[in-house]
Amino acid sequence: MKGYYYWIALAVFIIDQVTKRIIATQLELAEQIPVIGNFFIITSHRNPGAAFGILKEQTTLFIIVTLLVVAGIIWYIQKNRHSGNTMLLVALGLVLGGAFGNFLDRALYGEVVDFLQFNFGSYTFPIFNVADMGIVIGVGLILLDTILDMKNDYNKTKQDGAAAEDETRRNADPDESVR
Numbered sequence: 001m002k003g004y005y006y007w008i009a010l011a012v013f014i015i016d017q018v019t020k021r022i023i024a025t026q027l028e029l030a031e032q033i034p035v036i037g038n039f040f041i042i043t044s045h046r047n048p049g050a051a052f053g054i055l056k057e058q059t060t061l062f063i064i065v066t067l068l069v070v071a072g073i074i075w076y077i078q079k080n081r082h083s084g085n086t087m088l089l090v091a092l093g094l095v096l097g098g099a100f101g102n103f104l105d106r107a108l109y110g111e112v113v114d115f116l117q118f119n120f121g122s123y124t125f126p127i128f129n130v131a132d133m134g135i136v137i138g139v140g141l142i143l144l145d146t147i148l149d150m151k152n153d154y155n156k157t158k159q160d161g162a163a164a165e166d167e168t169r170r171n172a173d174p175d176e177s178v179r
Contacts, residue, residue: 003081004089004090004093005077005081005089005090005092005093005096006077006093006096007093008090008093008094008097009093009094009096009097009100010097011097012093012094012096012097012098012101012130012131012134013097013098013100013101013104013131015130016097016098016101016102016129016130016131016134017101017104019115019129019130020101020105020112020113020115020129020130023042023044023113023115024044024113027042027044027115028044029044029045029046030043030044030045031043031044032044032117038119039118039119039120040116040117040118040119041117041118041119042115042116042117043114043115043116043117043127044113044115045113045114045115045117045127046111046112046113046114047111047112047113047114047127048110048111048112050062051126051132053126059106059110059111062103062106063103063106063107066099066100066102066103066106067103069099070096070099070100070103073092073095073096073099074096076092077089077092077093077096080092085145087141087144087145087148088141088142088145090138090141091137091138091139091140091141091142091145092138092142093138094134094135094137094138094141095134095135095138095139095142096138097131097134098130098131098132098133098134098135098136098138099131099135100131101129101130101131101134102129102131102132102135112129112131113129114126114127114128114129114132115127115129116128116129116130116133
């Protein structure tokens with residue numbers, strides 16, 4: 001499917017925006033709905049900062065940085081669209097959709113709607129949303145793709161070195177090539 005990475009970005013963006021609107025319109029701020037006991041709770045929360053609530057009230061900074069990131073991702077997708085590297089393009093689509101979802105909230109409302117809360121005993125993981133999931137999963141896939149590329153490059157270099165070594169040995173010992 002041509003341009004599937006943009007369809008992935010659009011899907012993440014739409015799911016993110018729809019779920020955020022449902023939370024914003026159907027739940028009061030701080031209202032909670034237990035899904036799996038105390039482990040997973042839908043919680044209406046607003047985040048005026050970045051990931052995990054850091055850098056609160058820096059909306060202009062986030063908008064500028066996000067526009068640069070989105071432009072960079074689109075440029076990189078265009079540069080790599082014919083590479084055949086499906087994992088990288090899917091990852092970039094996930095990050096693009098998530099970045100744009102949170103960007104739109106910050107640009108329009110000055111904050112992001114978060115609602116997915118997970119508790120691990122007495123520890124509460126910072127509340128997040130679908131856009132955050134797209135970004136985190138996308139970055140994880142980019143890291144995995146990088147590691148796999150490094151492994152493939154290492155194996156290719158190792159094979160090329162072994163082949164060159166065999167060739168050198170054959171050239172050094174003319175009787176070897178007869179055998």
